[in-house]
Amino acid sequence: MQLSKEKLEHFVNNMPEKIDVVELIDKVLLMAKIEQANQEGASQFVPHGELENEIDLWG
Numbered sequence: 001m002q003l004s005k006e007k008l009e010h011f012v013n014n015m016p017e018k019i020d021v022v023e024l025i026d027k028v029l030l031m032a033k034i035e036q037a038n039q040e041g042a043s044q045f046v047p048h049g050e051l052e053n054e055i056d057l058w059g
Contacts, residue, residue, distance in 0.1 A: 003032040 011031065015024070046054070 001029075001032045001036055003028065003035055007031060007035065 008028070008031075011027070
């Protein structure tokens with residue numbers, strides 16, 4: 001699981017002066033999971049032409 005330095009810097013620059021460590025870790029983990037899901041989701045799309053060819057193979 002990875003998180004870009006840019007997103008982490010943005011988060012740190014915009015967080016309150018004091019923050020609970022557990023809350024900080026939870027938020028960083030959540031951000032990393034969201035970024036990972038976005039990356040995985042982007043690779044799951046099939047171009048329209050490939051989809052039509054695949055559907056033709058079904059029947």
